[in-house]
Amino acid sequence: MRAVSFTPETVPGPDAPLRAALRYGLIGLGVLVVASVVIASLLAGVPGLWGALLGAAIGGGFILTTVVSVLLGAKLPPTMAGMVMLVSWVAKLLVVLIVVGVLNQFDFYSRPALFFTVVGALLIVLGAETYGVVRHKVPYVTTRAGDSETASEQE
Numbered sequence: 232m233r234a235v236s237f238t239p240e241t242v243p244g245p246d247a248p249l250r251a252a253l254r255y256g257l258i259g260l261g262v263l264v265v266a267s268v269v270i271a272s273l274l275a276g277v278p279g280l281w282g283a284l285l286g287a288a289i290g291g292g293f294i295l296t297t298v299v300s301v302l303l304g305a306k307l308p309p310t311m312a313g314m315v316m317l318v319s320w321v322a323k324l325l326v327v328l329i330v331v332g333v334l335n336q337f338d339f340y341s342r343p344a345l346f347f348t349v350v351g352a353l354l355i356v357l358g359a360e361t362y363g364v365v366r367h368k369v370p371y372v373t374t375r376a377g378d379s380e381t382a383s384e385q386e
Contacts, residue, residue: 246305251363253298259359260291263351271344282341285334286348289327294356296323 264287271279304315
């Protein structure tokens, strides 16, 4: 394992991987929106455009909400952070069910475009977020086993 050194002004914060995940997720969603709007519009016209936009909003919003709620709950005590995650999961599930239920009554959008864009958003945004987290380096300190000295005492 190679050692990584940081100067005090370049040390990433504890939420740096989550911020990178959010950044890469937004970039991936932006690329997906452009690609799906162009493809769906060419294949299905204006209904394809609406289906792609709605699918990107539903799929991308569903996934990105998780990262945002984890960022918001990161500084809370563990039980509160768990509560934030649970409430955000239930809330976004209810919002998606209501939105899909309401959209089911209308026919101004292409259902295949909506479906494929939602699936694409889930895959691309999750992949981009995973890439952002895995790619980010977070410093950690280990001490030799048996040392009575803690990491803060070694500084």
